[in-house]
Amino acid sequence: MKADPWVGTWRPHKPRGPIAALYGSPGPKYALPGLTGVSQHDPTKCKAPMFSFGMRRKEVNNNVSPGPRYLIPTNMTREGLSGMPSFSLHGRPKEPKFFEPPGPGQYSPEHSAKWIYRAAPAYSLLARHKELGGNKTPGPATYSLPPMIGNTAVASSAPCFSLRGRNKIGTFYDDQSKTPGPAAYKVVDPSIYGQKPPQFSMTGRNFTPGETTAKPGPGAYNPEQVNLTKTKAPSFTFGLRHSEYILPAPGNVME
Numbered sequence: 249m250k251a252d253p254w255v256g257t258w259r260p261h262k263p264r265g266p267i268a269a270l271y272g273s274p275g276p277k278y279a280l281p282g283l284t285g286v287s288q289h290d291p292t293k294c295k296a297p298m299f300s301f302g303m304r305r306k307e308v309n310n311n312v313s314p315g316p317r318y319l320i321p322t323n324m325t326r327e328g329l330s331g332m333p334s335f336s337l338h339g340r341p342k343e344p345k346f347f348e349p350p351g352p353g354q355y356s357p358e359h360s361a362k363w364i365y366r367a368a369p370a371y372s373l374l375a376r377h378k379e380l381g382g383n384k385t386p387g388p389a390t391y392s393l394p395p396m397i398g399n400t401a402v403a404s405s406a407p408c409f410s411l412r413g414r415n416k417i418g419t420f421y422d423d424q425s426k427t428p429g430p431a432a433y434k435v436v437d438p439s440i441y442g443q444k445p446p447q448f449s450m451t452g453r454n455f456t457p458g459e460t461t462a463k464p465g466p467g468a469y470n471p472e473q474v475n476l477t478k479t480k481a482p483s484f485t486f487g488l489r490h491s492e493y494i495l496p497a498p499g500n501v502m503e
Contacts, residue, residue, distance in 0.1 A: 263270075281290035289295060323331045361367065394402050416422055439445070 281288055283290055283293055286298070321329075323329055362370075394400055396403060398408055399405055414421075
């Protein structure tokens with residue numbers, strides 16, 4: 249007897265309605281929003297702090313040290329040099345000279361009398377300096393005293409008179425015929441020293457401006473030809489003479 253592969257009372261049967269598992273799906277084609285970055289981040293999740301890589305900034309201190317390129321001595325500690333004292337070799341210094349003060353024979357006490365006791369003024373004779381050779385000052389003979397005769401500014405003097413030539417004007421030598429007569433003088437305008445009367449000027453005659461163009465007279469108009477303000481009788485025109493042999497129009501042909 250063949251064993252039944254089914255366990256229990258359940259057996260495969262036809263489904264009563266459509267089941268989504270029986271149909272094919274596109275698979276993991278549609279991805280959920282990511283949780284990294286700024287753009288397209290899942291709005292339902294919290295964002296972690298983000299940091300960006302910026303540019304290298306310039307150093308504030310331009311003093312660039314050479315780095316640990318110097319060799320530190322082995323006997324150098326944080327408290328200074330350690331070890332035995334060392335000495336350097338220098339040249340022999342020059343011996344200092346002894347101080348040589350002046351002795352008693354270098355002083356002249358006989359010359360100190362004028363500095364200690366009162367003495368008469370003394371003058372010495374020296375040679376002429378070269379600087380004084382160019383200074384040419386005027387001597388006493390260059391100056392002169394003011395005169396004391398006539399009108400002076402330094403002393404009082406008596407009245408003095410001057411002698412002049414004879415004047416011919418107003419004397420008996422004057423020729424009276426050469427004097428100007430009454431006609432030589434210009435009459436003064438009375439309006440200068442009196443009340444000035446009104447003045448009027450004479451100008452040319454002024455004419456009223458007008459037109460010099462020719463105007464039409466009454467005979468230039470034709471009132472009998474006016475037909476705009478009154479009724480006009482019917483008027484007829486004479487047409488052209490037509491030929492008897494002309495072909496009539498198709499619409500005017502008699503049947």
